[in-house]
Amino acid sequence: MAIEVSGLLTSHANDAHGGPLFPNHVVAEVEFSKQRWPPTLVEPEWDERGRSVKAYCFNRPSVEWVKAMVARGYEVVWSSVWLEHVDTYFGARLGLPRFENVYDPSMAATTPAADVHIATLARRYPGRPILLTLNDPAPEGGDALGLARHPRDRSISMVTAFPWYATAMPEDLAELTEWLELTTTLEGQKELSRLRQHHQRRSRDHLRAMRRRVLHGEEHPWLDAGRRPTEEDRHAASSGLSADQIVTFNVIAEVLRQGLGGRLDEWFVIDLLRTRDITGAVKRSADRAKKAADQRGGDGEQGSDV
Structure with missing residues (x-):
């Protein structure tokens, strides 16, 4: 198990009153020192003593889950941008044993x-099952680590991400435990290989069906019957994304639309499908909306002068 602090153990999301946004979280302050700050992270504002205090939401079920996995004999390591300071600021205060941090900062600039995270683990643990937790989705989702390893290791590789809008819940931890248990026996590893092959076949079938519907007007289950293909549909059909991935990105887009409303324009979903970069797509959409609003304002001023 290779774990990052953010996402699995901590969250920055607080409600309007400063309390935790998610259940089973507790808010606590962490005091950082300028002398013990990792070069991989942007520095906060320091006081005159070189100190900075930040409130974090700590995920109690996740902390207990990591302890339970250690007790069951799984090897746990940090894969954390906090480098050697991860134990000082987080591990020790959460009551976790001292784990080795395998994150390689020399690659971060390029x-x-x-x-x-993925390259380091793929190189370090050939032939071994690996579960990696991240705080941002990898470009290829759960298959990202497997695709960087030898083909025989792909079904025993798993990446799971817990971004700010989807913290680790008890049911998520139960699924990770089940996956880890399957990796410990030959029969379980065969089952994981079978499940991966089944998922790949299903994704290919869905993508072929989508392409037929979008490019040739044939029906398929991912589009409403009789609806004309949109630009989003056409881009999705040629993007190389699986149908499951496309549905996931559309769900993310809908959640963001509900939260950001008019700051997202009509090209947002296409941008998201094309780049698979949530933060960048939101920023570009907001920039386009602002530019359009500025242009409308300028046109209105010019009309009043005339």
């Missing part, structure tokens, strides 16, 4: 964040 490699996407998720790939830094």
Whole structure:
């Protein structure tokens, strides 16, 4: 098990009153020192003593889950951008044993964040089952780690992400436990291989059906019958995403639309499907909406002058 602090153990999301947004979380302050700050993270504002205090939401079920996995004999390591300071600021206060941190900061300047975690683990543990937790989704989702390893290791590789809008819940932890248990026996590993092959076949079938519907007008279960294909549909059909991934991105888009409303324009979903970058797609959409609003305001001023 290779774990990052953010997402699995901590969350920055508080409600309007400063309390935890999610159940089974507790808010506590962490005091950081300028002398013990990792170069991999942007520095906060320091006081005159070189100190900075930040409130975190700690996920109690996740902390207990990690302790339980250690007790059951699984090898746990940090894969954390906090480097050697991860135990000082988080592990010790949560009552966790001291874990080795395998994160390689030398790759961070030239490699996407998720790939830094993945490349290190793929190189370090050939032939062994690996579960990696991240705080942001990897580009290839749960298969990201497997695709970086030898084909025989792909079904015993798993990446799971818990971003700010989807903290680790008890049911998520139960699924991770079940997956870990399957990796410990030959029969379980065969079952994981079978499930992966089944998922790949299903994804290919869904993508072929979507392409037929979008490009040739044939019906398929992912689009309403009789609806004309949209630009989003056409891009999705040629994007290489599986049908499950497309549904996931559309769900994310809908959640963000509900929260951000008019700050997201009509090109947002296409941008999201094209780049698979949630933060970038939101920013570009907001920038386009602001530019359009500025142009409308400018046109109105010019009309009044005339």
